[in-house]
Amino acid sequence: MTKYIVRRALGLIPLLLGIVIISFALMKLAPGGPERQFNQNPRVTEAQIDAWLTRWCLEREPTPIGILREFSGWMGLYNCDTESFLSESGGLNVLPAFLGGGDNGILHGDLGISIVNARPVTDLILERVPATLILTSVALFLWVTFAVLLGVVAAVKRYSAFDQSVTFFAYVFYSLPTFWLGLMFIFVFAVTLHWFPAQGIVSPRDWPPFNTPQYWEAFGEDPIAAITDIGRHLILPVTVLVLVNIAGDSRFVRASMLEALNQDYVRTARAKGLPRRSVIMKHSFRNAMLPVVTNVALELPFLFSGAIVTETIFSWAGMGLLFIEGVNARDYFLLMGLILITSVLVIVFNLVADVVYAVVDPRIRYD
Amino acid sequence: MAETAHPAEPLHGELAQVAEIAAEEAGTQDFEVALESLNQWQLAWRRYKRHRLALIGSFFLMSMIAVAVVGPIIWPYNPNDIPGVTTPGGDPPTLNPIENIFGTDFGGRSVLQMVIVGARISVAVGLFTMLIATTIGVTVGALAGFAGGRLDGVLMRFVDLMLAIPFLFVILVAARFFGGGDPVTLIVIFGLLFWPGLSRLVRALYLSLREQEFVQAARAVGVSDLRITFRHILPNALGPIVVSATLIMAGAIVTEAFVSFLNFGIRATDVSWGNALSNSKGYLLQGNWWWPFFPGMALALTVIAVNFIGDGLRDALDPRSKE
Numbered sequence: 001m002t003k004y005i006v007r008r009a010l011g012l013i014p015l016l017l018g019i020v021i022i023s024f025a026l027m028k029l030a031p032g033g034p035e036r037q038f039n040q041n042p043r044v045t046e047a048q049i050d051a052w053l054t055r056w057c058l059e060r061e062p063t064p065i066g067i068l069r070e071f072s073g074w075m076g077l078y079n080c081d082t083e084s085f086l087s088e089s090g091g092l093n094v095l096p097a098f099l100g101g102g103d104n105g106i107l108h109g110d111l112g113i114s115i116v117n118a119r120p121v122t123d124l125i126l127e128r129v130p131a132t133l134i135l136t137s138v139a140l141f142l143w144v145t146f147a148v149l150l151g152v153v154a155a156v157k158r159y160s161a162f163d164q165s166v167t168f169f170a171y172v173f174y175s176l177p178t179f180w181l182g183l184m185f186i187f188v189f190a191v192t193l194h195w196f197p198a199q200g201i202v203s204p205r206d207w208p209p210f211n212t213p214q215y216w217e218a219f220g221e222d223p224i225a226a227i228t229d230i231g232r233h234l235i236l237p238v239t240v241l242v243l244v245n246i247a248g249d250s251r252f253v254r255a256s257m258l259e260a261l262n263q264d265y266v267r268t269a270r271a272k273g274l275p276r277r278s279v280i281m282k283h284s285f286r287n288a289m290l291p292v293v294t295n296v297a298l299e300l301p302f303l304f305s306g307a308i309v310t311e312t313i314f315s316w317a318g319m320g321l322l323f324i325e326g327v328n329a330r331d332y333f334l335l336m337g338l339i340l341i342t343s344v345l346v347i348v349f350n351l352v353a354d355v356v357y358a359v360v361d362p363r364i365r366y367d
Numbered sequence: 368m369a370e371t372a373h374p375a376e377p378l379h380g381e382l383a384q385v386a387e388i389a390a391e392e393a394g395t396q397d398f399e400v401a402l403e404s405l406n407q408w409q410l411a412w413r414r415y416k417r418h419r420l421a422l423i424g425s426f427f428l429m430s431m432i433a434v435a436v437v438g439p440i441i442w443p444y445n446p447n448d449i450p451g452v453t454t455p456g457g458d459p460p461t462l463n464p465i466e467n468i469f470g471t472d473f474g475g476r477s478v479l480q481m482v483i484v485g486a487r488i489s490v491a492v493g494l495f496t497m498l499i500a501t502t503i504g505v506t507v508g509a510l511a512g513f514a515g516g517r518l519d520g521v522l523m524r525f526v527d528l529m530l531a532i533p534f535l536f537v538i539l540v541a542a543r544f545f546g547g548g549d550p551v552t553l554i555v556i557f558g559l560l561f562w563p564g565l566s567r568l569v570r571a572l573y574l575s576l577r578e579q580e581f582v583q584a585a586r587a588v589g590v591s592d593l594r595i596t597f598r599h600i601l602p603n604a605l606g607p608i609v610v611s612a613t614l615i616m617a618g619a620i621v622t623e624a625f626v627s628f629l630n631f632g633i634r635a636t637d638v639s640w641g642n643a644l645s646n647s648k649g650y651l652l653q654g655n656w657w658w659p660f661f662p663g664m665a666l667a668l669t670v671i672a673v674n675f676i677g678d679g680l681r682d683a684l685d686p687r688s689k690e
Contacts, residue, residue, distance in 0.1 A: 015524070015527060015531060019528065019531060019532060022528065026537070026540055026541070026544070029545075030544035171674060171678075174674070175670040175674050176670075177624055177670070178625075179625055179628050180624075180659065180663035180666065183644065183663070184663070187656045191652055192654075301533075305533055305536075308535050308539075309625065312629065323539070324539070324629060327539050327540060327543045327629075327631065330544075335540055338536065339533070339536050342533045342536065343532045346531045347531045
């Protein structure tokens with residue numbers, strides 16, 4: 001098992017390298033190059049742009065060797081200050097700082113500086129994690145729970161009116177565009193009925209902005225009121241996410257459960273006189289959940305990458321909205337950082353899903 | 368790739384002779400058959416007809432395509448023609464005049480007109496993305512699945528890479544940096560990004576199909592690899608390919624609307640369903656629900672129709688499904 005995990009993890013390295021190259025290429029291929037982001041700002045002089053470019057090992061019209069140098073600088077192999085593969089202290093730049101290496105580049109955990117906010121990308125991303133986690137974890141928990149309930153009942157009562165209507169609504173909600181559903185929810189429940197707030201994470205009149213130290217101070221004073229406030233803001237975006245995502249998962253659970261109900265050992269269990277309920281719950285359900293667990297593991301990157309669409313519509317200041325802000329502002333380092341992190345999460349959770357499957361299913365052997 | 372020795376020419380000739388004789392015998396013995404003979408397409412159509420939702424979906428999609436082609440010719444859109452409104456935020460749906468049956472935007476422009484003119488972008492993006500992505504996906508998948516070996520390894524690692532990077536992220540960045548509001552560029556971007564899932568499916572189909580007897584038989588009579596790949600295996604893999612092509616179409620239509628909704632897609636002055644949703648956002652507070660509702664409804668119904676068609680085709684084209 002350990003051997004299998006190690007082998008798989010090693011296999012991820014070329015994939016990671018590919019992801020790094022693609023996110024870098026996206027930036028290099030963009031018309032005008034990264035310096036174009038300063039076009040809008042009349043106060044930035046050409047000299048300042050040059051200084052900025054040098055800081056990140058970037059060049060205005062790089063030769064192929066120049067591009068390699070830029071890439072190595074972004075990776076952290078090359079030191080932009082000493083202009084060599086050696087760091088200021090004389091060691092190889094790629095080594096960790098305490099071994100005499102440099103501190104630039106993604107290998108040293110430096111994702112660059114956001115152009116818009118003039119702050120490290122790593123800080124910006126970490127700052128948005130709580131907001132995204134609140135939204136996505138509640139939504140994921142609810143839709144997986146409902147999907148399992150609906151899927152199992154639909155499979156047990158196959159072709160019943162219940163099954164047919166679950167199928168029908170699954171198709172409808174699967175097809176509905178999230179952003180349109182969100183807008184309609186805002187119109188009905190926020191604008192017309194005034195039941196729930198339409199935007200944001202907290203009420204701006206009663207609370208300081210979310211993610212600021214002041215907010216957490218206020219949170220400490222009255223946690224119950226704070227949680228209720230967030231809860232009210234959560235209802236609409238979570239409902240949208242659950243409705244849209246429940247569809248695919250409930251179909252998956254239904255298919256998996258149907259297969260588990262048709263197994264020979266289920267017929268045997270029925271034949272020897274076990275009650276129907278216990279056969280369904282003990283023999284079928286537990287086995288049907290094996291692929292479902294894997295499927296959920298594959299959905300976990302969503303927890304951190306955030307829901308771009310939902311966060312945009314409900315102005316939920318999480319990772320998804322951060323990404324949209326980055327695209328709007330052509331904030332290269334931020335975009336490269338976000339693409340890199342979410343892609344790494346996807347491949348890591350792919351590995352996790354495989355390992356989880358091997359752990360929960362004794363029939364699987366990896367040698 | 369394992370090179371198969373080409374069989375000697377005489378064998379080929381002999382086989383052809385045998386076939387000719389068989390054909391002559393069949394021709395001379397002319398007798399009437401009471402059984403109705405159906406080829407596989409007729410069988411598929413028979414199964415498809417039974418899927419009521421798929422039939423409704425096909426009818427809806429056909430009319431949408433007709434609207435997209437003919438509609439803007441009959442009723443061209445002039446963004447500078449602003450008739451004015453009586454209600455601030457836009458006039459609600461009314462039967463008088465009939466063209467405002469879906470209401471108007473803040474300037475009095477008919478929402479029905481937006482739905483009709485916007486259909487063109489959605490239908491074009493859906494159809495052409497499907498064409499480009501399916502072509503690339505089938506070619507890559509077929510090459511990888513049939514050739515195997517190193518080529519397969521390289522192509523599939525690339526597909527892994529494409530699938531690892533969150534799709535929406537790349538599409539938004541690409542649309543922002545390379546799109547420039549041009550529908551054709553957007554279609555090309557979509558086409559280049561929508562194929563990896565399909566190629567994996569096609570590869571899996573080819574891996575199992577290339578071991579079947581009919582492929583060995585074709586190879587034995589000296590059919591070239593290229594011809595086996597596309598002439599012999601492809602028709603057998605068609606069912607799942609067609610189904611996932613419809614999924615690509617539905618996905619492309621929604622993604623275009625979404626990208627335009629975020630203002631990274633079609634130019635804001637051009638009419639598309641996504642643009643209508645985006646422009647109307649600010650007027651929801653004034654109570655104008657019809658401006659986003661009807662274009663969104665058109666979008667949702669089109670996507671549902673395409674998904675139902677896919678579901679019907681899945682049943683119809685599955686050779687294992689019986690009458």
